[in-house]
Amino acid sequence: MRHLLLAAAAAALLAAPAAAQQAVKPGVPSILQWSPEQQKAWYPAIETAYRVNTIKAGGKVHPLPKAAKQLPDALSDAYMAQNDVSGFLVIKDGKIVAERYGLDRKPQDRWTSFSVAKSVTSTLVGAAIADGKIKGEDALVTDYIPELKGSGYDGVTVRQLLMMSSGVKWNEDYTDPNSDVARAGTAIVEPGVNPLVSYMRKLPRANEPGTKFTYNTGETDLVGILVSNAVGKSLSAYASEKIWKPYGMERDAVWVTDLAGHERGGCCISMTLRDYGRLGQFILDGGKAAGKQVVPPEFVARATSPQIKNGAPERGYGYFWWMPVSGAFEGRGIFGQSVTVFPEDRIVIVLNAAWPEATKRERSMARTAFLNSVREAAKGL
Template identity: 40%
Template sequence: MRIKLSTQGIVLGFMLTLLVLLGFYHHNIQRLSTAITLYDADKIAHNFLSMYQHFTAKRIEASAKPFYFAVHYQSLPETFEYEGETLSLETFLSDTQTHGLMVIKAGEIVSEQYFLENKADKQHISFSLAKSFVSALVGIAINEGHIQSIEQQVTDYVPELIGTGYDGARIKDVLQMSSGVKFNEDYGDFFSDINRFSRAIAFGTSLDSFSASLTREHEPGTYHHYVSIDTQVLGMILTRATGRSLSDYLHEKIWQPMGMQDPAYWLADDQGVELALGGLNVTLRDYAKFGWLYLHQGRWLNARGESMQIVPQQWVLNSVTPDAPHLQAGENNPASSSVDGYGYQWWIPLGAEDEFMAKGIYGQYIYIDPDQDLVIVKNSANPHYTDKTQQWGAKTIALFRAISRHFAEP
């Protein structure tokens, strides 16, 4: 017996099927839409302040005993110099679509500015600032005996990476972005590995599976090539070694003892695995606390005047010391893809005396100048970030150094 379907019936059936599919995949479609338009000029500012609302995220509660910096607001320099040109600070902050700028000098907030949609209690996406938090957790895990040594193989803790690009790499190699893994980190290339990774997150793809898909390009420990997935692998090592999620471990070891005053959010895949390489969402003041911790070599003085070593001192010192030729700063280092130096997920800018920094795409910075007792935090949503002719990074460092000189003791 044949059943004849009317055109209306076919259309109705198609529409019902479509509605079911849209309902089932609605969250993924929303995430994919956000991922694809993440850096669009008319959306970027809002997106960077609401990432944890669009993607799966794990909440890290604020400290039960929050710490607050003293406040002594002062003026910033109106201009700074870059390659013989005088630039306006106000114009530069506008051109880079700055969301927040904070300067801490001698334990006091001397400047705190919010722009566009940002406010003191709003969490801003970290991007690669998160890498430096992960590095701190690795140092703590080693101190607690969860990880024996950074000379161990990655596969000692993550055996599922045997036979992948990470087979044969040491933990130290991934800490120093020298794993040898092949990876295209160009955010301006829609088909780059990093943008493929973003779309994988939108679809809920396992982050661990994506990490296992990469192949080898260089001998581990010989060439500095910035590969964000290296930090994802560090996250895999941490969770296997500690038996804890990154969010739980961060909450106990850093957020609570440091008195972080606001909750944070860590983006995660559909299996609950955190985006170790760049998924933290943190307020400006709490980013600044982390910078202040590293300025004091991992030691923290809480609101009651109690001093505690949160991150081992030697780990902090090692983290900001390039210890091999391929990690040294320089314009023409043949074994590095960067002009800046690199440690354990921390950058040492070209021409640094003692400065070091955490850095994330589109203008995220925690800049630390120990001999000036100074920390600068900048959150941004620069829609022109991929325009390499503008030298945004070099100009930003010039600005930070001008601010540091401005607050230097006479």
């Protein structure tokens, strides 16, 4: 459990230093150091703090009708109050059975995702495979990021990156200012080369690719660069084309960029609470939008089922999705963000929050217990 929580906490650290240098106005601290007042002000409006690209929504909105029976507010009152929850949404069989807001948030307000963005990036890989832009999960990373040729990424496949098992040596210690996660991508050292790529191509190999799970936020950003290179457009434009417009997201989203102006594949998309729900529903529905298969069903199945053991008391790790023992698959972000899908029950649960700490064992345990109680209550409706 401790390994899992530390990994989750580190998920945004790669984004933090570079994003701080991309601040819209001077004096914006690292996102990990925001006060409760700054969290409340900037989580729903991150574009006022950091530079972003926009994911355009279309004109048609995917309906999320309200079910006749709703979960009682009493079920979530205590959890929301104790964990600074700004948004709580439950969808069952495509209908809303609970929708609540806190911290003065309104339904039209966005909220930043932290590492839930990783699950979006994984989904865009599947879309690029369907489009024939990526040859398949076994395609070589160096085919799409040629600057990595001759590095520890020689012979590494797209699938191995998605499983966080490239074998490249990586230090995700967020307490060490000299760790890879603290240093990667924070300076442009080779003009014309993304700063993250410049850093990562100098790293040595530690394990045989595909054999060991190593939580590596740098590689989630690398996957974002890989997708952009493959499809010939920005991640924001591609997410708009493949998810936001065809599935019917209700509002434009924004995505924090790195020093080179590239969206960070591992962090910080901001969207509305209902659009988080639509994201979960899109994956639950097998990657279909407007009657079209956007992501291959077999890719969705692998992405949301255990592909590698991750050293935590869970079923394993998929393609940037976590696999809790409850049978769900889950996108997670620090400070209390999650999109949890229970496929057997056709239930999607979204939580947005502003925890006072990035992660804490007691809070993670409380969230798990709360999610399980909500699931049981929703099954009974």
